[in-house]
């Protein structure tokens with residue numbers, strides 16, 4: 001047998017680029033544990049799905065670190081954790097308030113729970129970046145629709161934080177379960193000067209990816225119960241539905257090792273150094289560092305249009321300087337650092353940006369991911385749309401049609417339109433533009449499926 005996967009990864013590794021993308025361990029090998037550490041549920045190894053030994057002791061420590069009532073180790077990413085949280089919190093027919101820029105895992109979780117979503121478009125900051133929902137509109141929606149739960153994305157993929165505390169307070173006042181997708185915020189609790197974690201703010205359920213911002217392997221994540229509003233037994237049961245019955249001990253150990261490192265070895269002094277790097281980037285001519293009012297400093301969202309560089313040109317130039325970014329769309333490029341990163345990497349990044357050539361793209365791309373501000377008409381439920389007879393059309397011919405499948409630019413995995421919704425001109429134009437730029441669209445790379453009415 002040939003080994004295309006291994007060969008391909010080796011080719012990428014040989015490029016030896018500094019990793020400004022997930023996972024948060026950045027490819028450093030310190031935590032690698034050989035297969036002799038991988039077990040199954042035998043005497044002495046405990047059982048993730050019914051823990052009362054070493055796994056439980058490890059999870060209890062994690063709960064103490066984060067200030068949670070209890071914490072669950074996850075081996076199917078935040079995806080499995082968010083879906084379990086939704087399955088535990090919602091009964092079929094319940095309604096749930098969801099930010100329109102929610103990750104696909106949340107939309108799927110709502111679908112699995114048979115719940116009814118009420119979408120809210122998040123507020124946009126001066127930089128253009130999306131933040132959280134408008135508190136006034138949120139309160140009105142809660143009072144009018146009486147949902148069982150509300151989901152929040154905090155921080156966003158780009159690292160924008162916002163006043164989540166007020167929204168959690170509104171939820172509490174109205175008996176609404178607060179579920180926070182904190183996939184990108186597992187490091188907050190380790191730094192007093194970073195935005196506060198949703199667990200500390202008193203959210204009922206919080207899900208964090210360990211693999212995004214902590215030095216942990218891909219797929220690892222944490223679910224925290226911040227209150228007793230959703231009973232522990234319901235969470236355990238839901239986790240059995242969304243995760244494998246054979247959780248990898250290497251992944252579980254990866255979570256513990258990452259938390260151990262964060263607790264004992266990470267350098268809290270690194271934030272001032274990181275700020276110096278950001279300051280240097282802000283001062284570079286022709287480079288824009290896009291930030292939220294409250295920003296995770298590990299995320300660098302950059303446009304170099306002021307130097308005549310399109311997004312693909314910027315990526316190419318960064319690669320030539322040995323830097324591999326996380327994401328590019330239009331003129332924007334996201335570079336994702338993490339606490340485990342070598343300090344020297346930030347200098348590599350700042351130098352790579354300083355050395356950018358001058359290009360000749362003077363117009364750039366006027367389309368930005370946050371430009372879609374409309375919520376399309378929902379004609380039928382997601383499930384009805386998935387089960388309906390379908391046909392396949394190019395995006396341009398789908399305007400006015402009902403989608404049979406979600407269309408999700410990836411990364412970051414945020415659907416722009418969901419199954420059961422009617423395609424609008426604005427969304428079709430956005431998707432066509434993305435396709436023309438060779439962006440990946442899950443569900444829409446080729447022809448897209450629509451419901452035959």
Ligand SMILES: Cc1ncc(COP(=O)(O)O)c(C=O)c1O
Pocket residue numbers: 076077078079080103105153156157181183184209219220221412413
């Ligand atoms: C905001 C957000 N939520 C949830 C997820 C899902 O996380 P995971 O990849 O750990 O399943 C992602 C993944 O990128 C994300 O960006």
